[in-house]
Amino acid sequence: MTERAPPPSKNSWSWRSQAFRGLLYQIIAIVLIALVVWFLAHNTLVNMRVRGIQSGFDFLLQPAGFDIGESLYHFDSGEPYWRAFLIGVSNTLRVAIVGIVLTTILGTLIGVGRFSRNALVRGLCVSYVELFRNIPILLQLLMWYLLFTELLPAASEAWVMGPFFLSKGGINFPIPIWASGHAWAAAALVLGIVLAWLYRRWARARFEQTGQPRSMFWVPLAIIILMGLFGWLAGGAPTELDTPKRGEFAIEKGGALTPEFLAVLLGLTLYTAAFVSEVVRAGIQSVSRGQGEAAAALGLNRSLEMRLVMLPQALRVIIPPLTNQYLNLTKNSSLAVAIGYPDVVSISNTAINQTGRAVECIAIVMLVYLITSLATSLLMNWYNARAAIKER
Template identity: 60%
Template sequence: MIEARPLPGKKNRSISWRSREGRSVIYQIVAILSALALVALLVRNTLINMRLRGIQSGYDFLLQPFGFDISETMIEYASNSTYLMAFFIGMLNTLKVAVIGIVLATLLGVLVGVGRFSTNFLVRKVCYAYVEFFRNVPVYLQLLIWYLVFTEALPDFDKAWQLGHFYLSKNGVSFPWPVWQLGQTLALCGLVLGCVFTVIYRRQAKAHFDQTGQTRPVWGVSTGVTVALMLLGWLAGGAPAEWNLPKIGDFQIEDGGVFSPEFMALLCGLVFYTASFIAEVVRSGIASVSLGQHEAAASLGLNKGQSMRLVVLPQALRVIIPPLTSQYLNLTKNSSLAVAIGYPELVSIANTTLNQTGRAIEALSIVMLVYLTLSLITSALMNWFNASAAIQER
C-alpha cells in the first residue's frame, strides 16, 4: 500500500501544540485575549471610579456646540458647530502640516543625503554641518526659534517683503489663490484619474518588460495623460482663470491664501529637523550599495548624476524605505508640539475641549485613535511602496 501524501504546494494547516506554527498561533491568540481582558478591566475600573466621584463620562459632548474660536481652519464652521466639527478641523490642520512637511522634508533630506557624496568639498561639508546641527538641536527648541523669527524678526504687514503677488511679514506668507469653481474641481478629478492611470499603466509596462525585455516610457506617458485629463476637466468646467490676489489692507494683508506665522514656524521646524534624519537615512542607503555598482555604471558611460539616479538610488531604496517610514511617523506625531506656539492642530483642540468639558479620557482617546489611524495608513502606504520598489530576483 502507498501512503497518501498531500498534493505538492499545499500544506495541511492545523493548530496543534506539537507544531511550531500551531504554538505561535496559540501564543498570539492568548496575547490578544489577555490584552483585551486588561483593557476591559481598566475601562471597567475607570468608569466605576468616575461614577463614584460624580465625574461625567461618555462621548455625548461631541454633539454639543464647542463655543470657542479656531484661528486657522481649512473649512468654514458656524457658531453652533459641534465638538465633533472642532476635532475634524484639528485633524485637517494636522494632516495639512504632515503632508506638506513630509514632501518638503523628503526633498530636502534626499538633496542633503546625496550631497554628502559630492566631489565638491564645500557642498559636502555644508551638508555635513546641516545634518550635525539640526539633528542635535531639540525639535521643540527649533519650533520656538522659528516662531520668534516669524513673529519678531520679520517686518510688519505694511512693510512686508514682496515678490510679485507674494508677501512675507509677521502676518505669515500671503500668496495668490484661485477662486474655486467647477473647473478647478474637475481638474482635481482629472488629477485623481491620472494617478489611477499611472498605477495601471506602470504595472502593464512592467509586465510587458518581463515578457519581452522591451521598456515603455512610463513617466512621460503618465505625466502627459495626467496633464491632459486635468486640462480637459478645467476646460469642461468653463476654464475659470480668476485669482484672489492678496493686498495690503488697513490692519493686515487681506485676501489671497495665507500661511499663518504659527503654521510656518511649525512647518519649518519639522521640515529642517526631520530632513536631517532623512539625509542620514539616504546617506546610509547609498553607502550600502557596493562600489562595484558605481564602477559598472561608469563603465557604461554614465556620469555621476545618471549613475546616482539610475543605478545607485534604486538599489538603495530597499535600505532607505523602512527607516524613512519611521521618520514620516515621527514628523506626523511631532506636530503635536504645535500646542506650544498656538497652531490649532488636533492636540490643541483636544486640550481646549478637555478644559471646557472635563472629558479628559474621551478627548485623549480621540487623539490616540486619530494618530493611530494616521500611523497605520502611513505604514500601509510605505509598505506598498516598499513592495513595489523591491528588486525582483529571477
C-alpha cells in the same frame, strides 16, 4: 515491491501538536490582555463616578463655544465639538503630508549631495545634518515662530512682492474663486496622473528591452500639466482670483499661510530631513562599489549612475528606516501646540478645559495618531514589497 502504508495522521487537537499549542497560547494571551483592558477601563469609570466626574462622548454633539484661527473650511463657535476635532485632524494631516513630501525631497538631495565630488557641496551637506539633527525639535519650532512673529513687519507695513504679502500674519496670496472649470481641471489632472503612470510603466519596460533610458520625470510631468490645462480650457478657462488687500489691521481676502503653520512646517521638515539624508546616505553606501564602476564603464555620467543604478538598489535598504522617519514627523507634529497651531492636540486641550472630559479627549487624540501611523505604515510596507527583490 509492496507499497508502504502512509504514516498515521497526527491529531491536530492533540497537546503534542505544536500548532495546537501555539494557537492555545495566543488565545490565552488575547484573553489576558482583554481582561487587563476591561479591568483598567472599569476601574477608571468607577473612580470617575465616585468623584462625580462626568464621562462619555456625548459632549461631541454639544456646541464648542470657541473659534479656531486656522482651518481648511469654515467653522463657527456654535458648531459641535466633533467638527472642531475634524478641523484639528485636517490641520495635523496638512502639516504631516506636506512635511513628508518636502522632507523626502530635501533629505534625498542632501543625502546624494554627501557623495558629491565638490568639497564645498559635501561640507554644506555635512554641516546641515550636524546642525539640524542635534538641536531639539521643540527649540527649532520656537525659533522659527519667533523669527516670523518678531522680525517680519506688521500688516500695515507688509512686504509686497507682486500679489503676495509677507508680514507677521504670514504669507498672503491670491486664490482662484471656485467655478465649474476648476472641477474639470481637477478631473483632468487625475486622468493625467493615470496616463503618466501608464507612460512610466511603458518607458520602464522599453528600457529593460532596449537599454535606452527615457524620461521618467519630465515627460510624465508634462502629461499631467497638459491634461490639467486641457481640462481647465474645456471648463471655460476661469481666471477670476480672490486677491489679498492691505487692510487697516490685517491683510484681507485671498489665501494665507499663518506664521504658526509655516513655523511647524519648516521646523519639522528641516529637522526630519537631516535624518532622512543619513538614511539615504547609508542606503547608497550599502550598494557595492562595483555597481558604480560598472555604470561608469557603460558610459553613464554621474547623474545617470546615481539615478538609474545606485538609488534603485539602495531603495530596498532606505524604505524601512524612511518609514520610521515619516512616523516620527507625524507624531512630532503634536509639538505644534507649543506655538499655538490649532492641530488635534490643541483642540483637545481646549475641549478638556471646557468639558473636563480628559480621558475621552486623550483617547480621541491617541486614536487619531494610531490610525495615521498605521495608514502610513501600510502604505510604506506596500511600497517596500514592490521594491523588494523578487526571489524565485
